[in-house]
Amino acid sequence: MVGHSYGGLFSTWVVLTMPELFSNYIIVSPSLWYDGRLMFRREDEFAQNHKDLPARIYFGAGSREVNMAEDLRSFTAQMQKRNYQGLDMQWRIFDDETHNSVFPFALSCGLRMMYGIGSWMEQN
Numbered sequence: 001m002v003g004h005s006y007g008g009l010f011s012t013w014v015v016l017t018m019p020e021l022f023s024n025y026i027i028v029s030p031s032l033w034y035d036g037r038l039m040f041r042r043e044d045e046f047a048q049n050h051k052d053l054p055a056r057i058y059f060g061a062g063s064r065e066v067n068m069a070e071d072l073r074s075f076t077a078q079m080q081k082r083n084y085q086g087l088d089m090q091w092r093i094f095d096d097e098t099h100n101s102v103f104p105f106a107l108s109c110g111l112r113m114m115y116g117i118g119s120w121m122e123q124n
Helices: 006-017 034-049 066-080 102-115
Strands: 002-004 024-028 052-062 085-094
Touching: 002 006, 002 102, 006 024, 006 034, 006 052, 024 102, 034 066, 052 066, 052 102, 066 085, 085 102
Parallel strands: 002 024, 024 052, 052 085
Antiparallel strands: none
């Protein structure tokens, strides 16, 4: 599943409500600010009932979309501290990219992660 902006918000919601729907997710510039940071609360609820999250997730955002990049850093840190079994997650903040320019870079890196190609997409 691939999502950008509100599509990234939706993809994040799918991960946290029906993770069995897909095994691979590329989530770019998700609108994590939506509804008072709803996905942060949803992830917290998910963690209360799940120890595993069998998914591969690549998150990306542009450094020039300051609030979205900060939200992504916070959200991925929250997920990483859970140590979900089965979760393979990477993320990256792309230097000098904006909300509109980051998608092709993040998609390329995400696909490389999914297919095990290259190592230049390492997380921050």
